[in-house]
Amino acid sequence: MPKARETVLEIDLNALEHNYRYLRSKVDQTVKMMAVVKAFGYGSDVVAIAKKLTGLGVDYLAVAYTSEGVSLRKAGIELPIMVLHPQSYNFEEIINNCLEPSLYSEFVLKEFIATAKKLKQKHYPVHIKFNTGLNRLGFSEKETGTLKELLTGTDAVKAASFFSHLAASEDWKEREFTLEQIYTFKRIASQLVDALGYRPLLHICNTSGILNYPEAAFDMVRTGIGLYGFGNEQQEDQRLQPIGTLKTIISQIHELQKGDSVGYNRAFIASKPTKTATLPIGHADGINRQYGNGRAGVIVNGNYAPIIGNVCMDMLMIDITGIECEEGDEVIIFGGPQHATAFAEKGNTISYELITGISQRVKRVIVEK
Ligand SMILES: *Cc1c(COP(=O)(O)O)cnc(C)c1O
Numbered sequence: 001m002p003k004a005r006e007t008v009l010e011i012d013l014n015a016l017e018h019n020y021r022y023l024r025s026k027v028d029q030t031v032k033m034m035a036v037v038k039a040f041g042y043g044s045d046v047v048a049i050a051k052k053l054t055g056l057g058v059d060y061l062a063v064a065y066t067s068e069g070v071s072l073r074k075a076g077i078e079l080p081i082m083v084l085h086p087q088s089y090n091f092e093e094i095i096n097n098c099l100e101p102s103l104y105s106e107f108v109l110k111e112f113i114a115t116a117k118k119l120k121q122k123h124y125p126v127h128i129k130f131n132t133g134l135n136r137l138g139f140s141e142k143e144t145g146t147l148k149e150l151l152t153g154t155d156a157v158k159a160a161s162f163f164s165h166l167a168a169s170e171d172w173k174e175r176e177f178t179l180e181q182i183y184t185f186k187r188i189a190s191q192l193v194d195a196l197g198y199r200p201l202l203h204i205c206n207t208s209g210i211l212n213y214p215e216a217a218f219d220m221v222r223t224g225i226g227l228y229g230f231g232n233e234q235q236e237d238q239r240l241q242p243i244g245t246l247k248t249i250i251s252q253i254h255e256l257q258k259g260d261s262v263g264y265n266r267a268f269i270a271s272k273p274t275k276t277a278t279l280p281i282g283h284a285d286g287i288n289r290q291y292g293n294g295r296a297g298v299i300v301n302g303n304y305a306p307i308i309g310n311v312c313m314d315m316l317m318i319d320i321t322g323i324e325c326e327e328g329d330e331v332i333i334f335g336g337p338q339h340a341t342a343f344a345e346k347g348n349t350i351s352y353e354l355i356t357g358i359s360q361r362v363k364r365v366i367v368e369k
Pocket residue numbers: 036038084165205206207208222223224225226
C-alpha cells in the first residue's frame with residue numbers, strides 16, 4: 001500500500017469479498033442475498049461496492065432513497081434495486097429507472113398503483129413492508145385485509161417480496177422480542193400468501209439477524225454493516241474484516257512549552273513541554289468534536305497519540321510527545337491497528353454512524369489485490 005499523502009479512506013475490496021462469503025456461509029445456499037448499499041455504501045464508494053458485489057453474484061441491492069438508486073443506474077449497475085424509503089413524489093422516477101419500491105402504507109401503495117397504471121405497467125415488482133415491532137415504517141397486521149384487496153384488485157403491480165425489519169437482532173437481552181417479531185412476520189406472510197395464491201420472497205434478517213437468527217433467513221437476507229466488516233459484537237467483529245481505513249498525514253509539528261495552549265478556546269494547555277502534530281482532518285470530514293480533548297486518539301508510526309483540544313472544522317491536533325515521527329508521516333485514524341468500533345465508542349457512537357459520517361470531501365481510494 002503506498003503511504004497516504006493526504007486524507008484518504010481506503011476501501012479494501014478483498015475484505016468486502018471475505019465478508020460477503022462469510023455472511024453467505026451463514027445461511028442456506030438457496031437463500032438470496034440483498035446487499036444494502038445505502039448512504040454511499042455505508043460511507044465507502046457505492047459504485048465500486050456494487051460492481052464488486054455484482055461480480056460476486058449478489059442477488060439484489062437496496063438503497064434508502066430514490067436518488068441513490070438513480071445514481072446506481074447512471075453508473076451502469078443493472079442488478080435489481082429495492083428503494084427502502086421512497087416518497088410518492090418519486091414514483092415516476094422509480095419506474096423510469098427500473099427501481100423497486102418498498103411500499104409501507106396504504107397511502108403509498110395506492111399512489112404507486114396509480115402511477116404504475118398511468119405508466120401502463122403490468123406486474124411491476126414492489127416490496128411490501130410490515131411493521132412487526134420497530135414502529136418505524138410498515139403495514140400493521142390488521143391491514144392485511146386491505147392489502148389483499150389492493151394487491152388482488154390490480155395487475156399493474158405484483159408483490160416481489162414481503163418483508164419486515166428487526167428492532168434488536170444484535171441484542172441478546174431482546175431475544176424474546178425478536179422471536180416474537182419473526183413469528184408475527186411469519187403469520188402475516190402466510191395469511192397473505194394464501195390470499196394471493198402466489199408466494200413472493202420473504203425476508204426479515206439484517207446482518208445481526210443473519211448471525212443470530214439464521215433459522216429466520218426465509219428466502220432472502222438483507223446485509224449492510226456486515227459487508228463493510230462489522231458484526232455488532234466482538235466475536236463477529238473478529239471474523240469480519242472492516243473494508244475501510246481512514247488515513248491522513250502530519251501537516252506540521254510544534255514544540256510547546258509548559259503553559260502554551262492548543263486550538264480554539266485554548267481547550268488544551270500544556271502541563272509540560274509537549275510535541276504536537278496538526279492533521280488535515282476535522283469535523284467537516286466526519287471526525288466530530290466528541291473525539292476531541294483526549295477522548296480518542298490516532299495511530300502514528302504504531303504509537304497511540306491522543307487528540308488534544310477541540311476538533312476544528314478542517315484540522316485536529318494530537319499529542320506526539322515521545323513518538324518518533326516527521327511532517328508528512330502517515331497517520332491512521334481508524335482501521336488496521338485501531339478498530340473503527342473501538343474508535344466510535346470513544347466518540348459515544350457506533351460503527352454505523354462513524355463510517356456513514358465520513359464526508360464526501362474525503363477522497364476514496366480503492367484497494368484490491
Ligand atoms: C439499513 C437496513 C438494513 C441493513 O442493516 P444492517 O444492520 O446494516 O445489516 C436492512 N434492512 C433495512 C430495512 C434497513 O433499513
